[in-house]
Amino acid sequence: MTSLNGARERRVRTGGVELCVAELGDPRQPTVVLVHGYPDSKEVWSEVAERLAGPGGLHVVLYDVRGHGRSTAPRPLRGGFTLEKLTDDFLAVADAVSPDRPVHLVGHDWGSVQAWEFVTIERTRGRIASFTSMSGPSLDHFGHWINSRLKRPTPRRVGQLLGQGAKSWYVYLLHTPVLPELAWRGPLGRSWPKILQRVEKVPGGGYPTPSLPRDAAHGAWLYRDNVRTRLRSPRTDAHAHAPVQLITPVEDAFLSERLYDDLERWVPRLVRRTLPAKHWIPRTRPDQLAAWITDFVTATESGRPRPAATGKYADRFAGQLVLVTGAGSGIGRATTFAFAEAGARVVAVDRDAEAAARTAELARPLGASAAWAEAVDVSDGQAMEKLAEKVATEYGVVDVLVNNAGIGLSGSFFDHTVEDWKNVLDVNLWGVIHGCRLFGRQMAERGQGGHVVNVASAAAYQPSRALPAYSTSKAAVLMLSECLRAELAGQGIGVTAVCPGFVDTGITSTARFTGVDAEEERRRRRRAARLYGLRGYPPEKVADAILRAVVRDEAMVPVTPEARLFHAMSRFTPRALRRLARVRPRL
Structure with a gap:
């Protein structure tokens, strides 16, 4: 039996071996063939495969490469793992599972290395509709990459060669006789799961399978049968005859990003994507890979390939x-749009269901991989728990959380009722606590990092006689962010407090003013909105600051000029700031 839930299993005979093939999903849908790497078996794809084949999804096919998992090994091993024979295996699988339609090919590590062969040779033309490559270059392209740097050895190019040479230390060891087999069948095979969990943050869950020692010992011949031959004499006609999606994990310990610098020379239809992750992304980033693969396959099938996001x-x-x-308007909506333009999958959350839906609707054409709307009051702990559970189940673990929802309250301390305090703290502080607690915990448990952005305010460090509750709530958010940043730093999760100043948003139209009648409150709202409008600082600039802060992993970001000024004063001239706090606002 296979560990893949609901998979149908079959055997395909080819070239003296018997391949174990698993299928999920509806065979009437486009077929995606997933090819695993070294020292894996097809189970490395289980998380990705189940997402791809979900309700209304794709026809997903996985197979154990010869000598791995439940496929048989060639005899003798030497010469039994050449790219030519691996190509025979792929064509046999493709003919068995999709005889009348080309398949969409996905490869990781050595699965990608051999898939590059499939997509660049003439005898597979017409059998491959698209190819998604991750963490595995074409040996031919790699050979030309090396030769071009040897012929023109500039300091930068020599550095690239030396850098990749250091990353490829394991390739040299795998070419030594007997030693790799002894290591994998001995201590390395036993310790490998713990190494993956500790170094790569790969979760367990039935991976790797018990066949790992044998798989790894057999798989050493993938390198011995192919690497030296191809790197010495790379093909000059290794041009891809199908569109290619390249996914590059930027923290890959084994492959340099520079390997793909010249790829457009070989791939006329290329989509590039990068991922802040390590090598084993089929296990650590299944949600993201499934979304990208589905998007690429769907676009290819429609004949209208969707270009990669070009936003900042x-x-x-x-x-x-x-x-x-708080994505229904203002900073929240602008931030959702900014992430959408950067190609993210966005979840717009607001207590106003219609406003959230409108934000998601407008985000989709901006470049978002996907956009969803959820109506939730962030002050409701139980509702937030249900939201976190739903998001994790349906969309995956959040990579970036922006706790932006907030409300305004102005007036004298003695005019603030207990209910006023409760309302402000429930939204401005408890809403942030709920988000950090629920989504931050999911990030921590996933073990692959992430980022939390808490939108505070310049009022967090600029006291004001008119904003006792609001300023208190935002100061608490600022300190909470600092505490969380210290706690989560060791888990690769960044935490940023963003402190806008006077930004032209809709918060002034909903802010409450205590100690005055309804007519006076409406007048003060209109005047505040007018003043913020005259200030004219757009929420889009705050959104840009938020994205920049995540990229730079900044701890605290004052955004507007006055926010930066007040922050400097709080550090160097706090007495002047306290005197300024005594000024009665003219509203």
């Missing part, structure tokens, strides 16, 4: 899952 920071956020509270 698209190389950082494309495909990431971002949740923004």
Whole structure:
């Protein structure tokens, strides 16, 4: 039996071996063939496969490469793992599972290395509709990459060669006789799962399978049968005959990003994506990979390939899952749009269901991989728990959380009722606490990092006689952010407090003014809105500051000029700031 839930299993005979093939999803839908790497088996794809084949999804096919998992090994091993024979295996699987339609190919690590062969040779032309590559270059392209740097050895190019040479230390070891087999069948095979969990943050859950020692010992011949031959004499006709999506994990310990610098030379239809992750992304980033693969397959099938996001920071956020509270207007809506333009998958959360839906609707054409709307009051702890559970189940673990929802309250301390205090603290502080507690915990448990942005205010460090409750709530958010940043730093989760100043948003139209009658409150709202409008600082600039802060992992960001000024005064001239706090606002 296979560990893939609901998978149908079959055997395919080819070239003296028997391949174990698993299928999920509706065979009437486009077929995606997932090819695993070294020292894995097809189970490395289980998380991705189940997402791809979900309700209304794709026809997903996985197979154990010869000598791995439940497929048999060639005899003798030497010469039994050449790219030519691996190509025979792929064509046999493709003919068995999709005889009448080309398949969409996805490869990771050595699965990607061999898939580059499939997509660049003439005999597979017409059998591959698209190819998604991750963490595995074409050996031919790699050979030309090396040769071009040896022929023109500039300091930068020599540095690239030395850098990749250091990353490829394991390749040299795998070429040594007997030693790799002994290591994998001995201590390395036993300790490998713990190494993956500790170094790569790969969760367990039935991976790797018990066949790992044997798989790894057999898989050493993938390198021995192919690497030296191809790097010495790379093909000159290794041009892809199908569109290619390249996914590059930027923290990959084994492959340099520079390997793909010249890829447009070989791939006329190329979509590039980067991912802030390490090597084993099929296990650590299944949600994101499934979203990208589905998007690429759907676009290819429609004949209208969707270009990659071109917005600012698209190389950082494309495909990431971002949740923004208070997204129905103002800074929240602008932030949702900014992440959408960067190609993120966005969840727009607001207590106003219609406003949240409108934000999601407007975000989709901006470049968002996907956009959803959720109506939730962030002050309601139980509702937030249900939201966190739903998001994790349906969309995945959030990569970036923006706790933006907030309300305003102005007036004398003695005019603030207990209910006034409760309302402000429930939204401005408890809303942030709920978000950090629920979504931050999911990030921590996933073990792959993330980022939390808490929108505070310049009022967090600029006291004012007119804003006792509001300033208190925002000062608490600022300190909470600092405490969380210290606690989560060791888990790769950044925390940023963003402190806008006077920004032209709709908060003035909903802010409450205590100690006055209804007519006076309406007058003060109109005057405040007019003053903020005259200030004219757009929420889009705050959104840009938020994205920039996540990229730079900044602890605290005063945004507007007055916010930066007040922050400087709080540090260097606090007495002057206290005197300024005594001024009665003219509203």
